[in-house]
Amino acid sequence: MKQDEIIKAIIASAGDSPETRRQYLLQYLCQIQHRLSYIPGDAITQLAAMLQMPAAGIRGVIGFYAFLHEQPRGDYDILLSDSITDHMLGSRMLLQQLCNSLGVEIGVPRADGRVTVATTSCTGICDQGPAMLVNGQVISRLSGSRIDRICKLIETGTNISQWPAEFFQLEDNIRRRDLLLADETAAASPDGSALRVLLESGADALLDVIEKSGLRGRGGAGFRTAMKWRFCKQAAADNHYVVCNADEGEPGTFKDRVLLDSYADSVFEGMTLCAGVIGASRGYLYLRGEYRYLLEPLAAVLQQRRENGLLGQRILGKDGFDFDIEIHLGAGAYICGEESSLIESLEGKRGIPRNRPPFPVTHGFLKKPTVVNNVETFMAAARIAALGADWFCIAGTAESTGTKLLSISGDCERPGIYEYPFGVTIKQVLEDCGATNTQAVQVAGAAGTTLPVAEAGRCIAFEDVSTGGSFMIFNNERKLLDMVQNFAHFFAHESCGFCTPCRVGGSLLKDLVDKLVNGHATQYDITAMQQIGALMKRTSLCGLGSTAPNPVLDLLERFPQLVEDRLAHSGYEPAFDLDAALQEARDITGRDDAGAHIEAST
């Protein structure tokens, strides 16, 4: 099909009115990008006309998402996962090898249009990294020899569908099962048991069960699920919406990928249950662009549920119980895991967080009452409805009932998914996954907490160490500063840029961390980091900005010796290297003699 026809076919799938179509802008752009490796100017012009919106507005959306480009990326668009756990498994060397073999610069398409190599934030394959995405397909367990084979396939122009199947093999790596994952067969077939309970007992009784279970949001914030659903149910409106947040972008977490891979039916059951409770007829699964390869299997599960009467019109034969689920893709933006940004993105816009109040439970998707819950939360809610509150409360602590899925990666023998009752100690987790010689654990991802092993007696629970599921282990051989630097760069890259403290503060902090790592920082810079970090925490609009300085602040507070050892032994060091600043002048004049350098720096 010609380029023009591809664009036309994609846009033709649109709804009727320009408003409806505008909600799908991001989805069209994702499809065009996927098919053509970029968004041509023609496509922007056509979209602008059909959606009745300014072309610059469309470009503004493209400019926001890391996976969308206005220039061709080539036949093979390679993105190496740049998470700290990938680094620890040697990804930086493999990146170099890849660039050298293919003769490309990072981020710059090769002149013949064959290939682009770049890095991307954590792809959620931390337990079987290093990982890369090739045209949206994931390749795990990269090694020098695997990179060699990939380069050959690219040079011979072999279609990705012809690449060895073992490249694309992903493991679930479920190492410990508890309440949610205990029943392996439950994953396989469409169930409906939670929905039957809902139809028998009614929405209010079901809300009481969920309330009694004490279920709290599994994304990390821990808002009480029954309360959220009740607020939404009570909000008067002609439409209500259910949204599943599958934008699992927190570095080091991959449990939602496993749930969507093997337990999708339970997740959809939970969403349908929520719809029945709050009175929604439409739901969305917002799937991060990094998990595009799950799109087709998930669509198949949805279709199976429709065929089994668990989705669509008259669910389980009940008049008026109509609900269907649509999958929307993200396009490389961590901020869209924040629920109000996710809603903006779902509406096809730049993923900028909203001012609150009003909250999504009253003014969410299209300003209608909306429940946004994590993948794991919906699954837990479905199981609680089917098996009862007591079944759930048996595990966990008084404040944090039930279990939590941990995504364990880094320095341990058995990385993977571990389901634990809340209240488990970090020490226990470290023992179970075979971590030895541990220096520190990063719990809850880049936005979380860095704990020295001396604090391993602490518990995973909302009232102690809260986490959305990320658990990264660093042994004594690791330089923790590398981790902090990786996270500082991550946050600067992922800031949406809306509010001043996060946009500017995050970049200032990144530069100061670089200065520290390079051995040029002084006590003055340490004070500046503390001050900028505190300002970001207090004055940022959303959770990204207020948690972004955590790794830096944790380092300064809990590992002062590591910082001390890297300080330059002077009271003040300029922020710039005077000699390096002369490089441009040297380039222009073609000089490189001693007189063209600052004496002190040579």
Add this chain to the structure above:
Amino acid sequence: MSAANTFRLDGLTIEFRHGDTIMDAALRAGAYIPHLCHNPEFTPHGSCRVCVVEINGRRVAACTQPAAAGLEVDNSSGAIIEERRNLLQMLFVEGNHICPGCEKSGACQLQAVAYYTGMLSPHYTHFFPRRTVDASHPDTAIDFNRCILCELCVRASRDIDHKNVFTLSGRGIDTHLTINSPSGTLGDSTFAATDKAASVCPVGAILPKHCGYDQPIGERLYDRQPISIVGDVATQETDDHGEEHGG
């Protein structure tokens, strides 16, 4: 005035109406809360964070925080003023703000709020970004070096002029203002100097041509009285153009 519809701002009792934010009520009462991205003619934005105040130990943006009865709002503690100063310093180092060489000096809200909060230097490391100047339009110039991303021109062009001339693109520190026209320049956009968007810029990013330094330095908006008394740039410009008073 009853306790049911009042809150306290630095001990001062402020009356509010249903639907007011802290900023709305304070502006009406003539109490000054420093701000840049807020303009009462437009939907509150909350991006610059300069109007940060403290309520119950929590920092909120006064322009987006709904007023509620009995609130104790801290608008002037040392900590709040220092935070505002730091946010302003961030805006100064993010762009290229060379006050002595700027046509807007003396009538610039960024500069005036910086004076008001006692900012003496930019403090942080300058980014020195490479940005352009767009002089393609016959009546108006845009100096992107001075843009603070308040989106007032975006909002004015979209909501009042109904032209959608401006929008933001990019992300994070690369966020930047763009123009909706075939070439991306102002000259071939539908922008006109009489647009609302031409008179809302709080800094020297959108400037009228052919009238540089008409008003001498020393006699400008904020040269004799602080911004807390004079008010915003946008309300003054509306007066200058003989239009209805915005505030």
